[in-house]
């Protein structure tokens with residue numbers, strides 16, 4: 550029977566570490582980190598996530614602002630908002646909640662955020678730095694997964710890691726971070742032979758968005774299973790992951806639950822990325 554990885558508890562610890570740093574920065578440097586979140590439209594999931602991010606920011610002592618715009622906002626209006634936040638010295642981290650309405654080019658908006666303030670690590674410059682193995686802001690979800698692996702004493706070096714999903718925000722950066730830690734990495738997508746690839750994974754990270762896509766029977770005995778998926782069941786409105794949890798738990802050594810696994814880590818890492826951006830702002834052109 551697999552051991553549960555308590556992402557909620559680890560995330561609380563990460564936030565406590567950040568809070569201690571924030572208290573120190575306030576006393577020693579008079580600096581309060583600031584996070585600005587931009588939300589467009591009325592997607593209920595986005596609203597919940599943004600509320601969670603704002604609450605976490607306030608709990609660790611950050612200033613936080615939510616800029617909500619109607620779904621009819623123009624791309625130029627949104628760009629103007631991002632530019633204003635770029636120039637605001639009280640704002641150290643900027644996050645534009647995705648997805649954006651279809652008439653807005655998310656790539657244009659993401660690229661407009663100053664890389665130093667890109668709390669998500671989605672800007673092409675930060676993505677490129679990750680590819681090249683240089684220090685930069687890294688995407689929160691894969692960063693949170695790496696921290697969970699560390700917490701359970703899972704050393705990626707020499708292991709076979711399989712990442713299912715190749716999005717720019719989760720799958721691709723996840724694969725790069727595992728590669729950087731010397732795992733042998735396979736990236737799967739909609740054209741992959743999933744059962745055979747998954748069955749070879751010592752470390753399995755699934756980020757697809759299809760409820761219980763990965764069957765328990767595919768899991769290699771003793772594997773570490775990280776389920777990034779967040780799917781809301783229509784029947785009872787409960788969250789389920791991309792992995793068949795009960796059956797996978799029979800074979801895995803460690804497994805993350807949904808909810809209470811990767812989700813809270815994403816928020817904790819966003820908070821940490823913002824703290825780091827605030828610290829960097831004390832040293833001009835340190836980025």
Ligand SMILES: NC(=O)C1=CN([C@@H]2O[C@H](COP(=O)(O)OP(=O)(O)OC[C@H]3O[C@@H](n4cnc5c(N)ncnc54)[C@H](OP(=O)(O)O)[C@@H]3O)[C@@H](O)[C@H]2O)C=CC1
Pocket residue numbers: 690713714715716717718719720737738739740741743756757758759762777778779780811812813815
């Ligand atoms: N817990 C958290 O903090 C977060 C959770 N999420 C959740 O993670 C999931 C993935 O999100 P995201 O990365 O943005 O998703 P995307 O929709 O951007 O990407 C999904 C990926 O899954 C692949 N895929 C789709 N269907 C299959 C299939 N049948 N077999 C194999 N691969 C498949 C796609 O392949 P192809 O490229 O070939 O189309 C694509 O690469 C979602 O449930 C999302 O809600 C996301 C961000 C944070």
Ligand SMILES: Nc1nc(=O)c2c([nH]1)NC[C@@H]1CN(c3ccc(C(=O)N[C@@H](CCC(=O)O)C(=O)O)cc3)C=[N+]21
Pocket residue numbers: 597598601644645646647648669689779788807808809810811812813815816
């Ligand atoms: N610019 C941007 N940055 C993001 O980081 C980003 C985004 N856009 N768009 C959407 C995805 C999704 N995401 C989650 C964050 C927290 C939980 C989370 O806290 N989940 C809780 C459950 C929450 C609930 O009950 O609804 C858990 O898994 O325990 C989940 C998902 C961030 N994303």
